[in-house]
Amino acid sequence: MSSAGHLVFVYGTLKEGFANYEHKMMKYKSCKLISKQAITLDKFPLMVLGERKIPYLFGVKGIGNNIEGEVYLVDDEHLKELDIFEGCDTGHYSREIINVRVEDNSEEISCNVYVRVPQKGDEELLSNNHLMQTSFTLEQNKNYARLTDDIG
Numbered sequence: 001m002s003s004a005g006h007l008v009f010v011y012g013t014l015k016e017g018f019a020n021y022e023h024k025m026m027k028y029k030s031c032k033l034i035s036k037q038a039i040t041l042d043k044f045p046l047m048v049l050g051e052r053k054i055p056y057l058f059g060v061k062g063i064g065n066n067i068e069g070e071v072y073l074v075d076d077e078h079l080k081e082l083d084i085f086e087g088c089d090t091g092h093y094s095r096e097i098i099n100v101r102v103e104d105n106s107e108e109i110s111c112n113v114y115v116r117v118p119q120k121g122d123e124e125l126l127s128n129n130h131l132m133q134t135s136f137t138l139e140q141n142k143n144y145a146r147l148t149d150d151i152g
Contacts, residue, residue: 012055
């Protein structure tokens, strides 16, 4: 970590006004919004899947869309909490580095992002372009079901 913290690109339920924002982002006083409008430089598949309507970003560059999201600055403690919440220790998501453009000033920055760990059946999902989208919307957020406060 730099002394400034960690940049995190969020594209789903951690965005402002969405299901996990209050208890996983704003709970931390050190959490700072850098940009409400950011977009990935590379295309990625983003899909809302399963009974719980979870937004999944697949870590496969070059297919799908440029993904819209927000960028936050977090400290070490908050990043560790997000890792637990996203299930990095249980094989649900992994944290990777991607490049995004901050649309406020067109600056390009590197950010942490949570991507779905590859699973059986992903190849079939990734062949369905109609499932891929550019953003997770407030309408979709209404159908999302959180497992617990500690696990997304």
